[in-house]
Amino acid sequence: MTNEAQQPNVVDTLAARGYLAQSTDLEAVREMLSKPGVRFYIGFDPTADSLHVGHFIQMMILAHLQRAGHVPIALLGGGTGMIGDPSGRSDLRTVMTRETVQNNVNRFRKQMSILVDFSPGKAFIVDNADWLLNLNYVDFLRDVGAHFSVNRMLTAEAYKIRMESGLTFLEFNYMIMQAYDFYRLYLDYDCKLQLGGNDQWSNIIAGVELIRRKTGKNDAQGLTTNLLLNSEGNKMGKTARGAVWLDEEKFSVYDFYQYWRNVADADVINCLKLLTFVPLDEIEAYAALEDQAINEAKKRLALEITTIVHGEAKAKAAERQAIEIFEQGGRSDDMVTTEVTAEALAAGLSLLDILLETGLVPSKSEGRRMVQQGGVTVNDTSISDVYYTLDAKDAPNGEIILRRGKKKYHRLLIVE
RNA sequence: GGGGGAGUUCCCGAGUGGCCAAAGGGGGCAGACUGUAAAUCUGUUAUCAGUGAUUUCGAUGGUUCGAAUCCGUCCUCCCCCA
Numbered sequence: 364m365t366n367e368a369q370q371p372n373v374v375d376t377l378a379a380r381g382y383l384a385q386s387t388d389l390e391a392v393r394e395m396l397s398k399p400g401v402r403f404y405i406g407f408d409p410t411a412d413s414l415h416v417g418h419f420i421q422m423m424i425l426a427h428l429q430r431a432g433h434v435p436i437a438l439l440g441g442g443t444g445m446i447g448d449p450s451g452r453s454d455l456r457t458v459m460t461r462e463t464v465q466n467n468v469n470r471f472r473k474q475m476s477i478l479v480d481f482s483p484g485k486a487f488i489v490d491n492a493d494w495l496l497n498l499n500y501v502d503f504l505r506d507v508g509a510h511f512s513v514n515r516m517l518t519a520e521a522y523k524i525r526m527e528s529g530l531t532f533l534e535f536n537y538m539i540m541q542a543y544d545f546y547r548l549y550l551d552y553d554c555k556l557q558l559g560g561n562d563q564w565s566n567i568i569a570g571v572e573l574i575r576r577k578t579g580k581n582d583a584q585g586l587t588t589n590l591l592l593n594s595e596g597n598k599m600g601k602t603a604r605g606a607v608w609l610d611e612e613k614f615s616v617y618d619f620y621q622y623w624r625n626v627a628d629a630d631v632i633n634c635l636k637l638l639t640f641v642p643l644d645e646i647e648a649y650a651a652l653e654d655q656a657i658n659e660a661k662k663r664l665a666l667e668i669t670t671i672v673h674g675e676a677k678a679k680a681a682e683r684q685a686i687e688i689f690e691q692g693g694r695s696d697d698m699v700t701t702e703v704t705a706e707a708l709a710a711g712l713s714l715l716d717i718l719l720e721t722g723l724v725p726s727k728s729e730g731r732r733m734v735q736q737g738g739v740t741v742n743d744t745s746i747s748d749v750y751y752t753l754d755a756k757d758a759p760n761g762e763i764i765l766r767r768g769k770k771k772y773h774r775l776l777i778v779e
Numbered sequence: 780g781g782g783g784g785a786g787u788u789c790c791c792g793a794g795u796g797g798c799c800a801a802a803g804g805g806g807g808c809a810g811a812c813u814g815u816a817a818a819u820c821u822g823u824u825a826u827c828a829g830u831g832a833u834u835u836c837g838a839u840g841g842u843u844c845g846a847a848u849c850c851g852u853c854c855u856c857c858c859c860c861a
Binding site: 594621624625626627628629630631654655656657658661685688689690726727728729732733735736737738739749767768769770 | 808809810813814815816817822823824825826827828829
């Protein structure tokens with residue numbers, strides 16, 4: 364037994380935190396990972412210009428394994444992104460241009476660095492465009508396509524769903540592409556393990572089987588992790604307006620913090636395990652909390668994950684803002700603010716116009732509805748008059764705090 | 780290639796000449812209740828303006844006093860047969 368062996372096997376760590384879903388051979392994976400320096404890969408398709416929470420959990424896996432001494436290969440799907448993975452989707456992905464894909468690849472690389480150390484030898488970033496884009500169709504079919512049974516492919520869960528709504532030949536090829544990726548990494552990087560979300564299961568085993576058929580060796584393994592689901596079985600990380608992005612330009616730090624601060628009671632513990640590095644015994648303590656006290660767990664979760672993604676300073680600021688707003692009277696210097704001149708205020712500002720201008724409502728109709736339903740407050744006083752006009756008396760302290768609903772705030776700062 | 784069917788407001792899905800800005804459900808938003816939770820109940824859910832106007836039912840032309848609804852053309856998708 365070496366020193367490393369005294370550390371718990373990373374597979375057990377992952378299992379204990381609840382990451383693991385399916386594996387080709389869990390014991391073989393454990394054995395493989397018992398010695399450091401194992402190269403493994405996870406693929407990320409550059410379908411947008413930022414990673415989101417769904418990717419984050421995979422980044423956590425990369426980080427856990429890297430900390431255990433292994434070497435992550437983050438495969439960016441510059442090539443497969445040109446196809447679009449039908450797994451877990453009921454609709455056709457939009458086909459992206461080469462430029463868009465490349466741009467997204469570059470941004471992913473940057474974002475992933477927050478959790479993964481990409482210094483030389485520690486980890487690799489590869490782009491499958493490098494080998495997929497120049498494949499010769501006929502050669503590829505003979506070389507790779509011959510090893511796939513369509514009958515078998517069609518039984519994959521990912522395709523079954525699409526049998527109803529339609530599946531293009533383009534997307535049907537995705538699995539083969541991904542299998543080929545694994546094969547290439549196996550040959551060129553000595554990569555014997557592929558990880559991924561559980562929706563990637565059929566794609567992963569396709570790769571494992573391709574390697575076995577091509578090389579005659581049986582040492583490639585696959586492992587999938589649970590998707591981040593809430594207690595109702597829906598994917599987390601979605602809001603009405605779309606994904607919870609890691610890019611603060613697309614999703615503000617405060618909103619990011621608030622997203623986690625507001626998770627359902629039933630989901631906090633799971634999120635702490637999967638999305639933070641908080642030790643399991645501490646999480647156990649949080650799990651014992653009941654009722655209101657559960658808020659402590661949510662605060663910890665929000666602070667931890669926001670710190671990982673945006674850094675400590677910004678996370679602390681978001682936390683402070685939340686405390687000021689929700690626990691200390693409903694105002695904060697860090698609130699989203701719009702400046703208004705004293706002159707303009709003196710002349711009178713239509714509340715409805717301001718609501719629209721500050722983005723608290725998307726249209727005047729919506730604003731009208733909101734006001735009529737009592738959902739708008741000015742300095743904590745509910746206003747039900749659609750024609751209410753703001754003037755100097757509303758800004759005794761040089762500012763006006765507007766609130767829409769319970770949680771959306773906006774500050775008007777009066778300037779000369 | 781032949782035959783049949785479908786494209787409706789954020790999503791699903793009703794609607795087959797005026798009573799349709801369009802049923803119902805989901806989702807969203809707001810209110811009540813709460814713990815910045817969940818569940819529940821209520822309201823609301825195109826836009827602009829004060830009760831009227833404008834844009835909307837795949838695209839585009841047409842018929843009609845009037846079209847989501849009828850006709851022509853085009854696009855997309857699904858099913859059956861080959």
